[in-house]
Amino acid sequence: MIGGHDPCGGAGIQADIETAAAFGCHAVTVATALTVQNTLGVQRFEPVALDLLGHQLDALLSDQQVSVCKTGMLATAAAVELVAQIVAARDIALVVDPVAIAGSGGALSQRGCIEAIREHLLPLATIVTPNLPESRALTDHDEPGAAAGALLACGCRHVLITGTHADTADVVHRLYRAGDDVIVSRYARLPHTYHGSGCTLAAAIAACLAHGRSVHQAVASALDYTWSSLEQAYPIGHGQWIPRRTIDTK
Numbered sequence: 001m002i003g004g005h006d007p008c009g010g011a012g013i014q015a016d017i018e019t020a021a022a023f024g025c026h027a028v029t030v031a032t033a034l035t036v037q038n039t040l041g042v043q044r045f046e047p048v049a050l051d052l053l054g055h056q057l058d059a060l061l062s063d064q065q066v067s068v069c070k071t072g073m074l075a076t077a078a079a080v081e082l083v084a085q086i087v088a089a090r091d092i093a094l095v096v097d098p099v100a101i102a103g104s105g106g107a108l109s110q111r112g113c114i115e116a117i118r119e120h121l122l123p124l125a126t127i128v129t130p131n132l133p134e135s136r137a138l139t140d141h142d143e144p145g146a147a148a149g150a151l152l153a154c155g156c157r158h159v160l161i162t163g164t165h166a167d168t169a170d171v172v173h174r175l176y177r178a179g180d181d182v183i184v185s186r187y188a189r190l191p192h193t194y195h196g197s198g199c200t201l202a203a204a205i206a207a208c209l210a211h212g213r214s215v216h217q218a219v220a221s222a223l224d225y226t227w228s229s230l231e232q233a234y235p236i237g238h239g240q241w242i243p244r245r246t247i248d249t250k
Ligand code: PLP
Pocket: 003, 004, 005, 006, 011, 012, 013, 035, 037, 042, 072, 073, 099, 101, 102, 103, 104, 108, 194, 195, 196, 197, 198, 199, 200
């Protein structure tokens, strides 16, 4: 799990660890950035020095077998390129959550990061999991089918476009694979806004892939788990609610 630290515990590496644990996986975590934020929004972030990031990755990968890598907040284009180089040299499934802006508002990436994700990370990705604003930022397409086509053309094998930000009664998620029918999943829209839902979803997909499930099965289980974690979410402050990830994964 490669991502940023969120001190209020809703998103980032803490979301990854809790989700992996719920699925019976062990998460090893590489921190890309410290953030200053609470449930109301991001105030600041500071990327980890590039050599420290590389050193964290080397130390882990020289010691153990990692079957799946999930990326979240990478913060800088240089960090994206470094992670891409390291993943490209290994046989690791890659789940890319293309984090650029927090759901609560506030930048989580420097200029050039989203372009670097498109150029360097997507060609390696087993699956990319953008929400609608992220799919627009990556492709300039508003329509999910067109955005997914552009993302598949970058080389990633699957695209899951989440529909929380759409103005629809239910939340509609769409899973695309080149030459295959789109798989549509609908969930009842829940009443609050949530901190770290995208992180939870991508981490759950990674955990299910680590268990050897197919991408389709992994996405179905991860969507169910994420919805349940949001249905049982709790408030800790004045803003977004925190997903309850310590739940039964069946
Ligand atoms: N990663 C980090 C470190 C964050 O702080 C955030 C949001 O604040 C995210 C990822 C994305 O969170 P969400 O899943 O709510 O979009």
